[in-house]
Amino acid sequence: MIAVLGRRGADFAAAEDAVQDALIEAVRVWPHDRPRDPQGWLITVAWRKFLDAARADTSRRQREELARAEPPPPPEPGTAVDDTLQLYFLCAHPSLTPASAVALTLRAVGGLTTRQIAQAYLVPEATMAQRISRAKRTVSGIRLNQPGDLTTVLRVLYLVFNEGYSGNVDLAAEAIRLTRQLAVMTKHEEAAGLLALMLLHHARRPARTRPDCSLVPLAEQDRGRWDTRLIAEGVDVLQAALARDRLGEFQAQAAIAALHADSRTAEETDWVQIVEWYDELVRLTGSPVARLNRAVAVGEADGPRAGLAALADLDPTLPRHPAAAAYLHERAGDPVTAARLYADAARAASNLPERDHLTRQAARLNAQLRG
Structure with a gap:
């Protein structure tokens, strides 16, 4: 929706506001009057919301005159064309630094919260909120017709997948879908490397949790539950990328x-x-x-x-540093230090399954020490 409004002339911030207003209107109207074409309805309402906002803004008189002279396009049916990947590129605008472009895209397109993005970048939430606000101000009033660079888009997709891999399956699957498109479209070895990395990690997902949703460490996973089809595909994609002899970070991770x-x-x-x-x-x-x-x-x-x-x-304040230290101390035969570090790691964990797993590890060692 943001991409459609952008093509019609709306700047990024105005398009985002109009889309949010249209979604709120849908929540109000659809329960008793659901449209036959939800996507077309949303685009039409968002465009009208944008025009209403433009007319009300006295500082945008020129755009207001244009809106009056050119009536809004007729309602259009939902299209099968996928604008999402295009919007990823548009958000990676040349006027933004790579870090700001990634943050803006994760927030506006990936649907991540400011807190989730801050955790991914290892910065305070307030710092990330300021970065996103500055990025919005930078692209405000700019026609998003200059796509950004591939490296930034790959970084965004990687972070979206990581967020989905730790919790939201749909988010991980969406990142894989878009990366498939990107790998085919660009023929770039790092796009292929990222796709291989996602496939190989996603193949292990069925074995990563128990029925009670608790985490299963890699060493304890039932490898018979790993998706061999995804593994085979990931290995094939990776081998083809490595054969180009232009190694990048995603190929190394894969x-x-x-x-x-x-x-x-x-x-x-x-x-x-x-x-x-x-x-x-x-x-x-x-x-x-x-x-x-x-x-x-x-x-x-x-x-x-x-x-x-x-x-x-x-740096001992690095996320997951206490958990890594706890694991190594336990293997080194120092359960006292390991138990303390597992407890520290649990308090610093960024999600509930990880916190519960680390808490159980600390409790296990403490029980052994008491015994």
Whole structure:
């Protein structure tokens, strides 16, 4: 809907406001008078809302005259054309920094809350709210007819998938759908790498939770429940991308996921090769999250003491740092420290299933210590 209004001349902020007004109107009207063509109804109402707002704004007299001279288009039927991916590109506008473009797109198109976006970027919620507000002001009044760059769009899709992977299945599936389109459209190796990464992670989803919705760690998952069709597709997509010999961060992450998927049991995991891929990922990104995950992999490949030594170089306030340290301390034979760190990690967890899992780990070790 925002994309349609944008093509008709509405700037981003005005289009977003009009769409929200149309959705509110739908909530009011549809329970007793549902339209035959919901999408066409919403677009028509949103356009009228936009025109009403334009006429009421005395600072936009020129647009008001244009609106009077050109009557609104007739109601159009719902179209099968998917505007969502196009809107991702439009939100990654050249006038925005990549970080601001990602934040704006996640909020306006991905449907994530400001808090969720802030957690993904490891910044305070207030900081992210200011960033999104500045981005809206920057594109206010700009015709969104200059698409942004592919790297920014890939970053947005990656964050949308991560948010869906930890909770909302539809959000993860939507990210996969759009990334499929993007990989076919661009033939870019990193788009293919991101698609492979999503497929390989999504293949493990059925085994990630128990019937009571509690989390199952990777080492304890029933690998017979993994979706082998998605794994095979992900590996094929990844191999084709790696063959182009232009390695990027998403290909490196997908290679790590493929090594996990290739192991019939947790004990057979090739941790040495996983550490090598994490070295590549750290070289490409310098990401503290990648360094954290590398430390855990080092602990598996070379022993928990080596993992703790790698972890010591990282900021202890990094999300999931206490959980990683707890796991490595437990493996190193220090259940007292591990129990304390699991409890710390539980208090800092960003979602309920993760918090409950970490709380159970702390309780398990405390029970063993009392026994």
